[in-house]
Amino acid sequence: MADPSTSPPLTRASVAEARELIRPFVHRTPVLTSSSLSALASTPTPTQGEGKARPKLRLWFKCENLQKVGAFKARGAFHAIERLKKEPGWLAGGGAERGVVTHSSGNHAQALALAARANGIPAYIVMPTISAPPKIAATKGYGATVVFSGSTSVEREAVTAKVVEETGARLVPPYDHPDIVLGQGTLGLEFQEQVEAMMAEDVGGEKKKKKKGLDAIIAPCGGGGMLSGVALSCEGTGICVFGAEPSFQGADDAKRGYESGVRVESVSSLTVADGLRTPVGRVPWSVIYERRLVAGFYSVADADVVRAMRLAYERLKVVVEPSAAVPLAVALYDEDFRAMVEREAGEEGWDVGIVFSGGNVSLEALGKLFAAEEESK
Amino acid sequence: MADPSTSPPLTRASVAEARELIRPFVHRTPVLTSSSLSALASTPTPTQGEGKARPKLRLWFKCENLQKVGAFKARGAFHAIERLKKEPGWLAGGGAERGVVTHSSGNHAQALALAARANGIPAYIVMPTISAPPKIAATKGYGATVVFSGSTSVEREAVTAKVVEETGARLVPPYDHPDIVLGQGTLGLEFQEQVEAMMAEDVGGEKKKKKKGLDAIIAPCGGGGMLSGVALSCEGTGICVFGAEPSFQGADDAKRGYESGVRVESVSSLTVADGLRTPVGRVPWSVIYERRLVAGFYSVADADVVRAMRLAYERLKVVVEPSAAVPLAVALYDEDFRAMVEREAGEEGWDVGIVFSGGNVSLEALGKLFAAEEESK
Numbered sequence: 001m002a003d004p005s006t007s008p009p010l011t012r013a014s015v016a017e018a019r020e021l022i023r024p025f026v027h028r029t030p031v032l033t034s035s036s037l038s039a040l041a042s043t044p045t046p047t048q049g050e051g052k053a054r055p056k057l058r059l060w061f062k063c064e065n066l067q068k069v070g071a072f073k074a075r076g077a078f079h080a081i082e083r084l085k086k087e088p089g090w091l092a093g094g095g096a097e098r099g100v101v102t103h104s105s106g107n108h109a110q111a112l113a114l115a116a117r118a119n120g121i122p123a124y125i126v127m128p129t130i131s132a133p134p135k136i137a138a139t140k141g142y143g144a145t146v147v148f149s150g151s152t153s154v155e156r157e158a159v160t161a162k163v164v165e166e167t168g169a170r171l172v173p174p175y176d177h178p179d180i181v182l183g184q185g186t187l188g189l190e191f192q193e194q195v196e197a198m199m200a201e202d203v204g205g206e207k208k209k210k211k212k213g214l215d216a217i218i219a220p221c222g223g224g225g226m227l228s229g230v231a232l233s234c235e236g237t238g239i240c241v242f243g244a245e246p247s248f249q250g251a252d253d254a255k256r257g258y259e260s261g262v263r264v265e266s267v268s269s270l271t272v273a274d275g276l277r278t279p280v281g282r283v284p285w286s287v288i289y290e291r292r293l294v295a296g297f298y299s300v301a302d303a304d305v306v307r308a309m310r311l312a313y314e315r316l317k318v319v320v321e322p323s324a325a326v327p328l329a330v331a332l333y334d335e336d337f338r339a340m341v342e343r344e345a346g347e348e349g350w351d352v353g354i355v356f357s358g359g360n361v362s363l364e365a366l367g368k369l370f371a372a373e374e375e376s377k
Numbered sequence: 378m379a380d381p382s383t384s385p386p387l388t389r390a391s392v393a394e395a396r397e398l399i400r401p402f403v404h405r406t407p408v409l410t411s412s413s414l415s416a417l418a419s420t421p422t423p424t425q426g427e428g429k430a431r432p433k434l435r436l437w438f439k440c441e442n443l444q445k446v447g448a449f450k451a452r453g454a455f456h457a458i459e460r461l462k463k464e465p466g467w468l469a470g471g472g473a474e475r476g477v478v479t480h481s482s483g484n485h486a487q488a489l490a491l492a493a494r495a496n497g498i499p500a501y502i503v504m505p506t507i508s509a510p511p512k513i514a515a516t517k518g519y520g521a522t523v524v525f526s527g528s529t530s531v532e533r534e535a536v537t538a539k540v541v542e543e544t545g546a547r548l549v550p551p552y553d554h555p556d557i558v559l560g561q562g563t564l565g566l567e568f569q570e571q572v573e574a575m576m577a578e579d580v581g582g583e584k585k586k587k588k589k590g591l592d593a594i595i596a597p598c599g600g601g602g603m604l605s606g607v608a609l610s611c612e613g614t615g616i617c618v619f620g621a622e623p624s625f626q627g628a629d630d631a632k633r634g635y636e637s638g639v640r641v642e643s644v645s646s647l648t649v650a651d652g653l654r655t656p657v658g659r660v661p662w663s664v665i666y667e668r669r670l671v672a673g674f675y676s677v678a679d680a681d682v683v684r685a686m687r688l689a690y691e692r693l694k695v696v697v698e699p700s701a702a703v704p705l706a707v708a709l710y711d712e713d714f715r716a717m718v719e720r721e722a723g724e725e726g727w728d729v730g731i732v733f734s735g736g737n738v739s740l741e742a743l744g745k746l747f748a749a750e751e752e753s754k
Contacts (some may be wrong), residue, residue, distance in 0.1 A: 024579075030407035032443060065694045066409060202401075310740070317442045317696040317736030359694030363687070367744045 001080055001100075001171055002087040007178035010228075010287055012235045015185040018075075021082040022186060025118060026074050029187070031194040032061045034315050041331050042349070044338075055341035056349025057331060060198075060214065062191040065320050065359030069142075072187055072226055072357050073111035073174075079183025080172045081115045090170075096121050098168035103149070103156040105131040106275060107358055108174040113142035124169050126160045134362065175225030176281030185229025188217065191353050192237065199351075215345065216240040217353035218327035218337075221254045221297065222276040224284030226357065231293035239353075240295040242337070243288070244327040246271035247299035254280045255297035258289055272302045272369065275323030275358065298337045304329040306373045309366070312356070321361040322369070327354045378457055378477075378548055379464040384555035387605075387664055389612045392562040398459040399560060402495060403451050406564070408571040409438045411692050418708050419726070421715075432718035433726025434708060437575075437591065439568040442697050442736030446519075449564055449603055449734050450488035450551075456560025457549045458492045467547075473498050475545035480526070480533040482508040483652060484735055485551040490519035501546050503537045511739065552602030553658030562606025565594065568730050569614065576728075592722065593617040594730040595704035595714075598631045598674070599653040601661030603734065608670035616730075617672040619714070620665065621704040623648035624676035631657045632674035635666055649679045649746065652700030652735065675714045681706040683750045686743070689733070698738040699746070704731045 008014035041057040064072035081100070084090050099122030102112050109125045116123035123144040127136060128151035139146055149159035163169060173180065196213045217234065221227045221243035231241045245252040249269035257264040257280065267279045280288065288294040305322050308329035312320045330337050331352060341350050385391035418434040441449035458477070461467050476499030479489050486502045493500035500521040504513060505528035516523055526536035540546060550557065573590045594611065598604045598620035608618045622629040626646035634641040634657065644656045657665065665671040682699050685706035689697045707714050708729060718727050 027410075028578075030409075030440075030443075032407075033404075035445075063407075066407075068412075070694055201405075313696060313740055317447055319690060319694040319696065363690055363744065363747055367740065370740055 001173060001177050002083040002090070002179055004178055006087050007083065008182065010178055010181065010232055012232055014182050015189055015229065015233045018079045018182040019186040019189055022075055022078040022183060025078045025115070027067050028190060029063045029066045031191065031198065032063060032316055032318070033059065033198075034061075037311060037315050040311070053335060053338040053342045055338045055345060056347070057341060058349060058351045059328075059331060060191075060195050060351060060353045061316065062187060062194075062353060062355050063318060064187055065318060065324055065356045069107060069110040069114055070358055070360045071107035071111065072184055072355075073107040074114060075186050076175075076180040076183035076225060077108065077111035077115040077172070078118075079186070080112075080177070080179045081119050081121065083179040084170060085119075095170060098170070099123060100172045101126065101160060101163045101167070101169040102172045102174065103127070103160045104174055105135055107360060109135075109139050109144070110142055112172055113139050113144035117143040122167075122169070124163045124167065126156055126163065128156065175223030175278075176283050178283055180225045181229045181232070181283055181287065183229070184226035185233045187226070187355065188230035188233030191217065191355075192233070192239070195351070195353065211351060213237075213351070214239050214353045215350040216242060217355065218242045218244050218298075218330055219355040220244050220273070220276055220323050220326045220357050221280065222323065223278045224254060224280035224288055226355070227294060228284035228287035230355065231287055235293055241293065242330070243294050243297040244330045245297060245299045246273040246276055246302055246305060246326060248272070248302045251276055252297070252299035254288070255299050257285075258294070258297050261289075263289070273305055273323040273326055275321065276326065298330045298334045300326060300329040300334055303373070303376070304333040306369050308332060310370060310373070313366075318356065319359040319361065319366070320356050321358045324355075324357040324359065378550060378554050379460040379467070379556055381555055383464050384460065385559065387555055387558065387609055389609055391559050392566055392606065392610045395456045395559040396563040396566055399452055399455040399563060402445075402455045402492070404444050405567060406440045406443045408568065408575065409440060409693055409695070410436065410575075411438075414688060414692050417688070430712060430715040430719045432715045432722060433724070434718060435726060435728045436705075436708060437568075437572050437728060437730045438693065439564060439571075439730060439732050440695060441564055442695060442701055442733045444735075446484060446487040446491055447735055447737045448484035448488065449561055449732075450484040451491060452563050453552075453557040453560035453602060453606075454485065454488035454492040454549065455495070456563070457489075457554070457556045458496050458498065460556040461547060462496075472547060475547070476500060477549045478503065478537060478540045478544070478546040479549045479551065480504070480537045481551055482512055484737060486512075486516050486521070487519055489549055490516050490521035494520040499544075499546070501540045501544065503533055503540065505533065552600030552655075553660050555660055557602045558606045558609070558660055558664065560606070561603040562608075562610045564603070564732065565607035565610030568594065568732075569610070569616070572728070572730065588728060590614075590728070591616050591730045592727040593619060594732065595619045595621050595675075595707055596732040597621050597650070597653055597700050597703045597734050598657065599700065600655045601631060601657035601665055603732070604671060605661035605664035607732065608664055612670055618670065619707070620671050620674040621707045622674060622676045623650040623653055623679055623682060623703060625649070625679045628653055629674070629676035631665070632676050634662075635671070635674050638666075640666070650682055650700040650703055652698065653703065675707045675711045677703060677706040677711055680750070680753070681710040683746050685709060687747060687750070690743075695733065696736040696738065696743070697733050698735045701732075701734040701736065
């Protein structure tokens with residue numbers, strides 16, 4: 001990772017610069033809409049019962065599940081490499097030959113492997129020996145060298161440090177770095193432009209009042225790299241940005257930290273949203289909380305996450321991993337969020353952007369989640 | 378359906394007019410690419426073995442599975458209604474009050490129900506009593522009146538005729554009418570424009586030679602309404618259009634008809650690609666065969682269709698129904714197609730558009746198909 005002192009300032013303009021840097025390498029993922037999901041979001045569900053909020057919600061879905069490697073993480077990884085290439089002395093000093101390293105068993109591992117390969121740079125990925133074989137195979141498939149470690153964070157960091165020592169590879173952390181935050185934030189800029197263009201085109205048919213763009217965006221929050229990047233992309237636009245988390249076993253660390261004013265530094269949760277089991281990092285926290293660029297957090301039960309995944313599958317025909325379904329679950333099922341929208345938006349309602357962060361879930365895992373859901377009914 | 382004598386001529390210009398008519402009502406569905414699927418398509422698979430074709434294929438996917446009602450059928454249905462409204466005397470004579478009728482248990486039923494509702498017109502859908510309950514519920518969900526019949530075509534047509542007699546509703550057939558053909562063809566025009574725009578943007582990264590658009594499109598062929606419409610949309614562009622069919626139990630009727638010069642008028646196949654169990658209609662045939670606007674047909678085994686569905690799920694993160702996976706199966710697994718591309722395109726290769734026609738498959742059905750695939754390995 002480039003020395004943070006060489007990173008651009010954390011501003012919307014820097015996100016725009018990041019976007020130019022990574023534009024040739026990542027997909028401009030589509031934005032989808034579904035009148036049936038917007039109608040559903042604007043109707044209290046039976047389980048919510050009488051006297052519940054009746055917000056008017058028009059939903060827009062940014063499909064980063066259709067991004068390269070199946071997740072937004074490609075943006076941050078490509079940006080990290082582009083910034084490293086610009087760090088004074090890195091290329092000249094043989095940095096590209098020494099490579100990059102990270103410890104991750106998830107989407108960041110594959111994203112870094114892809115970005116490194118595209119640049120002809122070696123990538124070392126430290127993964128727990130107990131990682132699922134398809135994830136190991138996928139990471140190797142992108143040309144990375146997989147180095148195994150124990151599964152505690154102490155063990156993984158020790159192995160990572162050893163790789164750095166032996167190879168001189170540069171560490172690229174998954175979220176706690178300005179270059180990662182700026183890279184992930186590029187999806188927010190695209191989202192804003194795409195919705196504006198789609199609203200401008202939408203002149204016939206439903207004959208709804210012309211609007212100028214999104215009122216709010218809900219993004220999932222794990223380490224907070226993407227949420228803080230999206231928040232930067234919205235600074236000064238008037239768009240409210242909200243974080244979405246699972247509530248299971250205290251995985252709503254960002255919400256608790258935001259409300260108490262103290263960042264929660266460790267999380268131990270087996271929420272189904274396995275990409276969101278991490279505490280928020282320091283750099284994201286500075287944007288999310290200290291600069292108050294995130295307007296609030298909402299959290300949902302795992303069962304609601306699975307219900308939202310099913311709707312993404314059935315109504316939108318796209319595959320989302322559990323973590324990616326958390327914002328839709330908030331819009332559909334979280335009474336606090338829904339009451340807030342009803343209060344703030346009134347009759348006119350809100351156009352709400354939902355970030356589908358990734359789609360890496362096997363059909364077998366999806367089938368099991370839905371079968372368990374059916375049984376619990 | 379409007380009297381065919383009032384339909385525009387079957388030309389590319391008429392497809393463009395159709396597009397303007399339906400633009401406010403349908404999604405401009407995204408076009409996706411996947412470097413891993415293009416690489417896979419450019420590599421002979423192990424089962425193809427030694428000495429097999431090595432075409433260079435760059436694949437582009439038109440995602441009509443993300444269209445309203447989950448299938449391209451929305452285009453034809455909205456166009457049919459718009460054309461009816463323009464038929465002299467239909468509106469003035471109370472046609473809109475009498476409504477429209479069709480017999481279908483598939484995507485056309487839901488598409489017509491949606492298009493009718495959007496216009497405040499009653500829709501009667503004749504469905505076999507044995508239809509799957511979710512399909513009946515979905516059709517009713519779009520506000521249509523479902524009328525049950527026996528499951529043979531004679532029984533369905535008798536009930537349909539009775540509905541016409543009693544209500545004065547106009548029959549809107551699923552594919553054998555110029556207005557349907559022109560409506561479905563609109564996806565082809567969009568596809569061409571989208572790929573051209575994406576190629577123009579793709580200036581960095583892979584630094585490949587600038588191209589001006591698609592070389593070919595492969596579309597599934599059931600009744601042939603969509604294939605013939607896409608063929609019209611490509612007339613005069615130099616883009617080759619191919620039809621893709623399942624080969625199981627003679628479902629490759631269009632291929633057999635095209636090669637023998639005589640349209641096959643009946644099909645009885647239980648291919649997994651349940652949307653393609655129909656023979657080609659007369660109007661589509663006039664475009665496909667008599668005007669030779671389709672360059673050829675390729676057919677694949679059901680097992681290859683399921684393999685292609687899995688790749689759509691795993692690599693592209695989108696849900697496709699079996700019929701929609703047939704063109705991808707042709708590109709990946711059909712030796713005749715692959716040898717032809719190698720011969721025609723040589724070193725430069727081809728940019729091939731793949732039409733994902735629909736996404737209406739339940740997770741349960743998908744799980745069963747993939748489980749059966751695993752067992753047969």
